[in-house]
Amino acid sequence: MLAAPGVVWLVLLFLVPFYAILAVAFGDLDPIFGNAVPVWSPFGWDFTLFTEIVERVFGGELGQVFIRTFVYVGLALTISFLIGYPVAYFVSRHAGRRRGLLLGLLLAPFWINYLMRMLAWVNLLQEDGYVNDAIAMFGVDRGSWLDGRSFTVIMGLVYGYVPFLILPLFAALDRIDQRVLEASRDLGMGPARTFWRVTLPMSRQGILAAGVITALPMTGDYYTADLLSGSPRTSMVGNQIEFYLFEGSQKNAGASLVLVLSVFLMVAMAYYMWSTDRTTRELR
Amino acid sequence: MVFHPRERGSRRPRVVGIPRREFIRLSMMGAATAGLGPALLAACGGDDDDAAAGGVQLSRPDNPVTLPTFDDVEAIADDLPVESGTLKVFNYQEYISPDVLAAFEDEFGVTVEVTTFISMDEAIAKLSSGDTQFDVYFPTADVIGKVAAGKLLQPLNKSYLPNITNVWESLQDPFYDKGGVYSVPYTLFSTGIGYRVDAVVKTPDMFDNPYDIFWDPSNSGQVYLLEDDREVFGMAMLRRGQTEVNTEDAELVEAALADVSELNDLVSVKLGAEAYTVLPEKRTWVHQAWSGDVVNAQYYLPEGETIDNIGFWYPADGGGMIGSDTIAVMRGAERPVLAHTFINYLLDATHSIENYSWLGYQPPQTGFDPDLAVADEYVPAHLASAIIRPQDFERGHQLLQLSLPGEKIWDDAWSKFIAGA
Numbered sequence: 001m002l003a004a005p006g007v008v009w010l011v012l013l014f015l016v017p018f019y020a021i022l023a024v025a026f027g028d029l030d031p032i033f034g035n036a037v038p039v040w041s042p043f044g045w046d047f048t049l050f051t052e053i054v055e056r057v058f059g060g061e062l063g064q065v066f067i068r069t070f071v072y073v074g075l076a077l078t079i080s081f082l083i084g085y086p087v088a089y090f091v092s093r094h095a096g097r098r099r100g101l102l103l104g105l106l107l108a109p110f111w112i113n114y115l116m117r118m119l120a121w122v123n124l125l126q127e128d129g130y131v132n133d134a135i136a137m138f139g140v141d142r143g144s145w146l147d148g149r150s151f152t153v154i155m156g157l158v159y160g161y162v163p164f165l166i167l168p169l170f171a172a173l174d175r176i177d178q179r180v181l182e183a184s185r186d187l188g189m190g191p192a193r194t195f196w197r198v199t200l201p202m203s204r205q206g207i208l209a210a211g212v213i214t215a216l217p218m219t220g221d222y223y224t225a226d227l228l229s230g231s232p233r234t235s236m237v238g239n240q241i242e243f244y245l246f247e248g249s250q251k252n253a254g255a256s257l258v259l260v261l262s263v264f265l266m267v268a269m270a271y272y273m274w275s276t277d278r279t280t281r282e283l284r
Numbered sequence: 285m286v287f288h289p290r291e292r293g294s295r296r297p298r299v300v301g302i303p304r305r306e307f308i309r310l311s312m313m314g315a316a317t318a319g320l321g322p323a324l325l326a327a328c329g330g331d332d333d334d335a336a337a338g339g340v341q342l343s344r345p346d347n348p349v350t351l352p353t354f355d356d357v358e359a360i361a362d363d364l365p366v367e368s369g370t371l372k373v374f375n376y377q378e379y380i381s382p383d384v385l386a387a388f389e390d391e392f393g394v395t396v397e398v399t400t401f402i403s404m405d406e407a408i409a410k411l412s413s414g415d416t417q418f419d420v421y422f423p424t425a426d427v428i429g430k431v432a433a434g435k436l437l438q439p440l441n442k443s444y445l446p447n448i449t450n451v452w453e454s455l456q457d458p459f460y461d462k463g464g465v466y467s468v469p470y471t472l473f474s475t476g477i478g479y480r481v482d483a484v485v486k487t488p489d490m491f492d493n494p495y496d497i498f499w500d501p502s503n504s505g506q507v508y509l510l511e512d513d514r515e516v517f518g519m520a521m522l523r524r525g526q527t528e529v530n531t532e533d534a535e536l537v538e539a540a541l542a543d544v545s546e547l548n549d550l551v552s553v554k555l556g557a558e559a560y561t562v563l564p565e566k567r568t569w570v571h572q573a574w575s576g577d578v579v580n581a582q583y584y585l586p587e588g589e590t591i592d593n594i595g596f597w598y599p600a601d602g603g604g605m606i607g608s609d610t611i612a613v614m615r616g617a618e619r620p621v622l623a624h625t626f627i628n629y630l631l632d633a634t635h636s637i638e639n640y641s642w643l644g645y646q647p648p649q650t651g652f653d654p655d656l657a658v659a660d661e662y663v664p665a666h667l668a669s670a671i672i673r674p675q676d677f678e679r680g681h682q683l684l685q686l687s688l689p690g691e692k693i694w695d696d697a698w699s700k701f702i703a704g705a
């Protein structure tokens with residue numbers, strides 16, 4: 001009975017939607033309108049198109065899109081940690097009474113819609129935009145940031161998702177008992193060794209949670225590449241899914257791509273859950 | 285799927301600053317212009333062999349289609365009174381003048397409620413779900429066949445549409461809906477090349493094949509194509525001299541894909557549908573563009589910029605890509621007589637041109653004088669190729685409905701292109 005809320009949550013928000021994606025991916029198309037016709041019975045499922053999509057992922061051009069997406073997300077995640085961890089650490093350890101204010105300020109830009117913020121960057125990054133004006137003051141040549149560069153897309157992902165990373169990190173760092181850190185120093189470890197030997201290991205779960213929470217939406221993102229680049233050479237898996245679901249006539253191909261992407265992401269989720277479970281058992 | 289100029293509409297601001305009153309006055313002076321073209325398409329013959337799955341006839345200029353009618357979907361009777369209340373309209377975002385709607389409401393003492401969609405795919409998905417009910421719908425010409433076959437529309441009763449005679453004769457009896465059983469034409473657009481005169485080394489006219497401007501390395505980093513498989517591959521086919529832009533031959537589509545894929549390395553091509561802003565702001569030099577967008581660019585010029593810096597190329601012989609939109613009455617419309625009255629109102633010469641002056645997309649009205657539009661400086665003289673004339677429909681190539689297997693060929697090719705591989 002105690003597990004009932006969790007089971008209901010899982011069924012309503014994961015299993016039912018996921019089964020619906022399966023029913024569309026392995027389902028049919030309306031012969032007149034081309035709309036997806038879900039086939040709910042597994043006995044009626046047709047795996048032809050899904051197999052074709054899988055073959056294109058493992059050995060076709062879609063494989064390159066997946067690799068590009070994972071490289072972008074990996075780099076964006078790394079940069080996000082390099083920015084987000086010090087920020088979360090500072091707010092949790094040194095902000096004192098101002099931590100609420102600082103957290104509010106960190107989140108303030110994100111009250112604005114993601115799309116609007118990306119459109120703002122389009123203006124800032126134009127050849128005659130403020131970014132080029134700023135770097136020109138230091139004698140650096142103006143750059144064409146919007147001409148289809150991977151760098152711009154990756155930095156857009158960092159900007160868009162870094163708060164998702166800071167908040168769980170802050171929560172994890174904030175939970176570390178101050179007395180543990182004091183004990184470390186009492187035992188002769190300096191600030192740097194205390195960080196490496198105590199703070200960082202104790203924030204491992206927070207790092208994993210932040211990584212998963214940030215990586216999942218990043219991997220499915222399509223608007224960042226669309227707005228900040230527009231070049232096929234920087235397209236991500238989300239762009240392919242968007243095309244098949246919203247513009248193309250094969251909605252079941254889009255659903256098949258969602259399934260393939262989900263499998264990859266489930267591997268990451270499984271590692272996170274296994275790691276969390278292991279840590280919990282160790283604490284007992 | 286055929287992409288439409290109004291798709292991606294959520295990112296498109298409304299056209300502003302058009303000198304409406306003066307334009308209407310001068311345009312109507314040309315109302316006497318008559319005989320703007322023979323019934324070119326209507327005369328085409330053909331057989332009915334080309335049918336998509338589900339029994340939808342694939343219409344082509346050389347294969348005109350009389351759309352099926354059904355016993356359980358009848359046209360309304362003659363001489364019925366006009367209903368009162370609210371007329372429910374389903375249309376693209378910002379694709380009808382609010383002033384025209386307000387005038388209609390005042391004249392007939394009714395309310396018009398416009399519900400919008402972003403793409404034709406979205407519209408059809410909503411309508412075919414059966415969960416929505418509208419009186420008037422604005423489908424593109426390429427989907428008329430399937431929405432009629434799917435019994436989403438009701439046949440029109442022409443006795444309520446006397447203004448249909450204001451429309452180009454060729455489009456009163458179009459090949460995609462012979463006899464105009466379900467639809468009347470609404471607006472027109474062509475696809476050509478928008479470019480910055482002050483930036484490109486060679487204008488399209490200076491190339492042996494004007495489409496080669498997209499492949500010119502001197503424009504590297506400054507080339508945009510429309511974000512649409514049919515428009516892009518269709519352009520590549522025309523560049524090769526392949527005019528059957530509705531082909532379902534995988535080899536021809538693959539050849540177009542191979543050509544277009546060269547653009548990734550050659551010019552670092554980008555995809556978009558905002559020529560009306562990126563060209564005046566000089567964020568690109570060459571942009572595959574719709575005629576209406578290039579004309580509208582004059583209202584988005586930054587300070588110090590002039591429209592003279594923007595050019596538009598469309599084949600002088602008229603053999604480029606061209607398209608049209610339509611209006612129809614929904615099956616089960618609650619106010620079918622009011623719906624017919626509304627359509628007739630939009631077909632009126634004065635109202636249609638007033639609508640155009642806000643919309644920017646040209647109606648196929650015999651009363652619309654293209655030369656006067658230039659004389660009035662509504663369309664700058666050097667962009668006159670963006671004006672569509674009846675003969676353009678004779679020579680132009682329309683992107684039309686494909687069969688589902690045919691759409692898969694195009695979709696998969698586009699997926700490969702946007703993969704950037």
